[in-house]
Amino acid sequence: MLTSFLDVGQQVLVLFILIGVGALLTRLGLITEKGALTMTDVVLYAVTPCVIINAFQREYRPELLGGLLITLLCAFLVMGASVLIAELLYRKKDISRAVVLKFSLVFSNCGFMALPLQEAVLGKDGVFYGAAYIAVFNTFMWTYGLIAMSGKREWRSAVKAVVNPGIIGTVIGVLLFVFSIKLPTVILSPISFLAALNTPVPMLVIGYHLVHADLRRVLRDKGAYFAMAMRLIIIPLAAFGVMVLCGVDKTVVSSVVIAVASPVAAFTTMMASKYGRDTELSAGIVSASALFSLITLPLVVGLALTIS
Numbered sequence: 001m002l003t004s005f006l007d008v009g010q011q012v013l014v015l016f017i018l019i020g021v022g023a024l025l026t027r028l029g030l031i032t033e034k035g036a037l038t039m040t041d042v043v044l045y046a047v048t049p050c051v052i053i054n055a056f057q058r059e060y061r062p063e064l065l066g067g068l069l070i071t072l073l074c075a076f077l078v079m080g081a082s083v084l085i086a087e088l089l090y091r092k093k094d095i096s097r098a099v100v101l102k103f104s105l106v107f108s109n110c111g112f113m114a115l116p117l118q119e120a121v122l123g124k125d126g127v128f129y130g131a132a133y134i135a136v137f138n139t140f141m142w143t144y145g146l147i148a149m150s151g152k153r154e155w156r157s158a159v160k161a162v163v164n165p166g167i168i169g170t171v172i173g174v175l176l177f178v179f180s181i182k183l184p185t186v187i188l189s190p191i192s193f194l195a196a197l198n199t200p201v202p203m204l205v206i207g208y209h210l211v212h213a214d215l216r217r218v219l220r221d222k223g224a225y226f227a228m229a230m231r232l233i234i235i236p237l238a239a240f241g242v243m244v245l246c247g248v249d250k251t252v253v254s255s256v257v258i259a260v261a262s263p264v265a266a267f268t269t270m271m272a273s274k275y276g277r278d279t280e281l282s283a284g285i286v287s288a289s290a291l292f293s294l295i296t297l298p299l300v301v302g303l304a305l306t307i308s
Helices: 002-027 033-055 062-089 095-106 114-122 124-150 155-162 165-178 185-198 200-212 215-219 222-245 250-261 267-274 279-307
Strands: none
Touching (some): 033 165, 033 185, 033 200, 062 124, 062 250, 095 222, 095 267, 114 279, 124 267, 185 200, 215 279
16 A cells, blocks of 8 residues: 555645646746636636547447446446535535535546546546546536526526536547547647646646635634545545445546545636635635645545555
8 A cells, every 4th residue: 555655645746746836836926817717718628628538549448438337327426425415514504605615525626636646647547537527527517516606596507517628528539439430640639739738737727726725714614624524535435435345447446536535626716706605715625625635645545546
């Protein structure tokens, strides 16, 4: 386990060095709020789909397709259980705060933080299965997440659940994979170049949010501590235990655990800001969970790699 812990810890440390660069650039005034939002949009609408499509550019094998379907099922069950737990735990009168805590418990940074780590630790298979988790994540994000944050049941949320970059990229990637369609170099090369941005750019954005977060408030909030403990430790370990007992393939297990054990999704702050929720708390909990994950990610993922 020590070797697994050190390997994952080294990869997490690399990500945190990039986060530190983002924080430094923010302090120097080189990354502004507008710049961070723009980089976020670039990652969401261009980089993430390219990462997914690039991951699916591989030889078709039935066992890979089976693993993909199992990953989809595991992701759906994990996120469904997380929603149930969040709804049972947070029924406070302070809706603005409660919604942020719900969001923090349910949604991990499975794109920005998990994909680079999945690729580093598990290789192309990790990103392959990570893409399936992102598809489920996006579905929950634009249905449950949007309804929870906005307080409204909008038909547009159902459309966004299906028509969003993550799912579009997954559908295209799966079709290319199943029908063994290899993209020509003139198309695949730009996709690969954009996919390579998935590690540095999101980390710079997290560094920006870290600078502007009020960590002192989060560290005084017991509810925030509990939401982060659920997000970083309890839910990942529970998911890991169930998958191992069910005999799920070890690469699928490790990929899902990395996605689930990642810190609170950066979307939490973006959605809180858009719908007038507790933005200060959301920025703090996103940043604090990212810092705590420097310890929890190597421990949880190292355990998963060792036992599975």
